[in-house]
Amino acid sequence: MKWPNLKWPRPQWLHRHQPAGAAPSRVRSRDQLREAVASIACRPVRSLLTITGTVLGCAAFVAILGLTDTARGQITSRFNELEATxxxxxxxxxxxxxxxxxxxxxxxxxxxxxxxxxxxxxxxxxxxxxxxxPALTPGQSGDxxxxxxxxxxxxxxxxxxxxxxxxxxxxxxxxxxxxxxxxxxxxxxxxxxxxxxxxxxxxxxxxxxxxxxxxxxxxxxxxxxxxxxxxxxxxxxxxxxxxxxxxxxxxxxxxxxxxxxxxxxxxxxxxLGAARLIARQAPYALDQSHPENLSAVPPPDWSMVTDDVNASLNGLLLGLAAVALIIGCVAIANTTLVAVMERAGEIGLRQALGAKPVHIMVQFLTESVILGLLGGVLGSAVGVAAVIVGAVARQWTPVLDPWLLLLAPAAGLVVGALAGLYPAWRASRLPPATALQRL
Amino acid sequence: MTDPVIELRQVARTYPGPPPVHALRPTDLTIQAGDFAAVVGPSGSGKSTLLNLLGLLDRPTGGSYILDGQPTERLSPAQLAGLRGRSVGFVFQSFHLLNHRTVLDNVALAGLYDHRPRSERLARAAEMIDLVGLTPRLGALPATLSGGERQRVAIARALASRPAVLLCDEPTGNLDSARSQEIVELFESMNQAGFTIVMVTHDEALAARARRRLDVLDGQVHEARAARP
Known part of the structure; x- marks a missing residue:
């Protein structure tokens, strides 16, 4: 290979070089975010595997609550018919x-x-x-x-x-x-x-x-x-x-x-629809002079009964979803920790280029949060799909609280943040000279 | 008379141990702007310690160090990082390129921690890549480059922050003799253009091309050859 013309022009900035001064290094937030996204995007398979636990946890979270809401709506409509008549x-x-x-x-x-x-x-x-x-003899009448x-x-x-x-x-x-x-x-x-x-x-x-x-x-x-x-x-x-x-x-x-x-x-x-009116009229129809002696008892509130049952069931299933989320958290933490060790050379390079420890920490934490958020969004989508499929299979109307669609990604984000804290701190504590010795 | 870029006054580095290791004994050293100094010595002699101290990757346990006119002993870690990012360009033996980023993106990392807009960093990166003759490989990934090309990318990245001094740690250690020769020529031409270069090397041939030679032995630095014209 022939080298290009290496008659270097004397760079003008070399003449104008001013002492650098002691200002601390700074990085633009947008650039920091871009660096984190680029680091995730350049390892797509690993990133997907990393978020699998979070996806499953959030999907279970959305699916459980969504299917329970759907079932509750169905049960309530059935009981409402009985209740109403x-x-x-x-x-x-x-x-x-x-x-x-x-x-x-x-x-x-x-x-x-x-x-x-x-x-x-x-x-x-x-x-x-x-x-x-009948009292045949005294003392037998109570039998x-x-x-x-x-x-x-x-x-x-x-x-x-x-x-x-x-x-x-x-x-x-x-x-x-x-x-x-x-x-x-x-x-x-x-x-x-x-x-x-x-x-x-x-x-x-x-x-x-x-x-x-x-x-x-x-x-x-x-x-x-x-x-x-x-x-x-x-x-x-x-x-x-x-x-x-x-x-x-x-x-x-x-x-x-x-x-x-x-x-x-x-x-x-x-x-259907006449029960409330009949409940008011019945005591009068039965005893006009003393309707107060008779009381029309409201029918049992079946929806409350089913709510209690659902609450117990929800608690159990949400516990399982929480376990899945914890597994997701551990998976992200573990992978990020391994990544910190693997990317020690990169950490050293960034420090050599002027990154402060907090810049390194923020970079790894941002990556972890993005992974968690991504897991939450994907999990939310999978959960919604599960609710729709489950409801359609039973010819029910899918019912889903819109807040759930925000809650699941938020849960993923929190999981990512918690999971990334320790590895990010470890990354920021790597001495630059030591980090640069690792490839 | 040019301005000193690097001034070491009785700078020492001792690792506490036990037993304590005097990796660099009290040293006085001045590197002027435009110098091209080779630091030579056997393994474990203290070359890398000296380079880490010069590049603010480590702090001395004694003495005072003025880099680019800025006394460093009282600076906070954040200030040290800022000064390092602006005043020092590093070239490593193993290149330290990000394998999943293009040549342009790798070079544009310089200035990232100096709050420079991405557009400015990209423009500077393109300029430096042109200087090292790699414009046709602007969008290539490091894995597709030869060793010599990778080192040129690393040099472009080191120059992109417009540093006061270029610190090179065995820059030809991973290259064959032909590629090493190319890199040496590049350094020479850069030095002739006015760049200040301090280079740690085992390679006597490479050291012979430098204008100054500093021998390091058992933590002691000796001026083996003063600057030549």
């Missing part, structure tokens, strides 16, 4: 005076009074009863009467169903609860208003009493009172406590066995 009325007077069993505030025709209200689909009262055995499929008087009275309970209900309550019949019918107004001795059995009660169908006109005995079974429940709907119940027409039940052991409830199923 269910009204429960409770005997407030009896509730306030539980020791006094003479108090019963519902009329005998709850369903008949509520059904005419515009928006009511089904309605009826239900309550549990304590049926005491619970036997419920059996055979009369007590024949001497073969079966103890079958000793754990069964007796409930007074209206057919409307069962319909409002979404119960379904396996066989027969449930009480209608005729049964209720004419005190027919009929019964409907819950699924467990029917199994316990050996009643499989109503076609054979089975009879059950509560103490010595017989009742013809006219219906068998397949499913108790929203009233699972009726599973082992022998249900009697409410007016007849009170007439024979007295007032309920616990305050009676009325269950009302309404049209």
């Amino acid at each position: 269910t009204v429960t009325v409770v005997d407030a007077n009896a509730q306030a005076n539980q020791a006094d069993r003479t108090i019963y505030s519902f009329p005998d025709d709850v369903g008949a009074r509520l059904r005419p209200l515009n928006g009511v689909v089904d309605a009826g009262v239900y309550f549990s009863l304590y049926v005491a055995r 619970r009467a036997t419920i059996a499929n055979r009369p007590q008087s024949d001497g073969l009275g079966s103890a079958t169903g000793a754990s069964l309970t007796v409930w007074g209900t209206e057919g409307g309550a069962l319909a409002a609860a979404g119960a379904s019949l396996a066989s027969g019918v449930w009480f209608d107004d005729f049964h209720l208003l004419t005190d027919q001795p009929v019964a409907v059995l819950g699924p467990a009660a029917a199994a316990s009493l050996g009643v499989a169908t109503v076609r054979t006109n089975p009879t059950v005995f509560v103490g010595d009172d017989s009742y013809t079974v006219i219906g068998l429940l397949a499913d108790c709907g929203a009233l699972p406590e009726l599973g082992n119940a022998v249900m009697l027409p409410a007016p007849l039940a009170r007439q024979r066995y007295g007032n309920p052991t616990n305050p009676a409830h009325a269950l009302i199923r309404t049209d």
Whole structure:
């Protein structure tokens, strides 16, 4: 190779050379940032591998919160439908005076009074009863009467169903609860208003009493009172406590066995959107003179219930995401520390060119922060994609808090900053002469 | 009479040990502007210690050092870094180029820590690259250059900050004889143009081309040959 013309012009600045003075070295922020970006960009594969942990952590963070929000939206919409169509009325007077069993505030025709209200689909009262055995001898009156499929008087009275309970209900309550019949019918107004001795059995009660169908006109005995079974429940709907119940027409039940052991409830199923109005009207429809004795209980807030569940689940999953982020942090710290050792020669060169220790520290810290931020942004994108894919796969509507899209990169940035602190400090402490000896 | 660029007065460097090592014993030395001095000595004699002290990469444990008219003993690390960046240009045996940056970007690193705008640094870099005859390789990566070309890039980078003195540590140590010859000629022509050069070398042939020769032995610096015309 032939050298170029080396007859150097005497540089003019050499004539004008002024003493350099003792001003400390300074670097422009933009240049410092450009140096950091260039250092990252010139090692793309290593940079990508370095941020993998942060990407996974941030992606998990966004995906968990996004999918939880999406699921919560879905669950809430389902429960809202149930919530919006269910009204429960409770005997407030009896509730306030539980020791006094003479108090019963519902009329005998709850369903008949509520059904005419515009928006009511089904309605009826239900309550549990304590049926005491007749006092044959003094001291026996407190015992619970036997419920059996055979009369007590024949001497073969079966103890079958000793754990069964007796409930007074209206057919409307069962319909409002979404119960379904396996066989027969449930009480209608005729049964209720004419005190027919009929019964409907819950699924467990029917199994316990050996009643499989109503076609054979089975009879059950509560103490010595017989009742013809006219219906068998397949499913108790929203009233699972009726599973082992022998249900009697409410007016007849009170007439024979007295007032309920616990305050009676009325269950009302309404049209969508009518529940709030019905809740206000129901106490007046049931007892115009003393509506205060009855209180329409707001339906349970299912969204709060699901929020609690989701909060617990979120805590667990976010813990896992935090672990992933910590792993990402350690990965960046480790890689940056190795890079400091590998780039000792570069550090020495920069110091030879006038870099102060703080310039070196800022350079490595900036690289680490950029890597963390990059990991956060990529993780955020991956997380959003996961939420969309997950929601679409279940035909749900994806729900994502917009703040999450800022929070994840911010988390990545913090991870990068924390991870870079120690390696950057180590880099800034390298003596220039020592650093220059390493290639 | 030219101005001294470097003035050492009883400058010493002792490493505490134990046992303490007197890497450089109290030394008086003056390098005038336009000097071309070769520092020669066996390994471990104290050449690199002297060069590190001259380049403000290390601080003496005794004496006073005036660089480019600026006494250095009371300067803070930040001020030392600033003075180093502005007054000293380094040329290393192993070039110390950033392998992922182009020739232009490598040379433009000079002045980065002197708060100079990028446009000015790039313009200066292009000018220096032209001076060392590498304009056609402006956008090349160091990995694609020969050893001689890499050293010329390093020289261009050292010159780009317009330093008062060029400190060279075995500048031909990684080059074959032909490339070494080219670099020596480059230094000579630079010196003739007015650059001040202090060069540490093992190479007697290279040392013979310098105008002054300083021998270092056991931490003692001797003026073996005074400046010649």
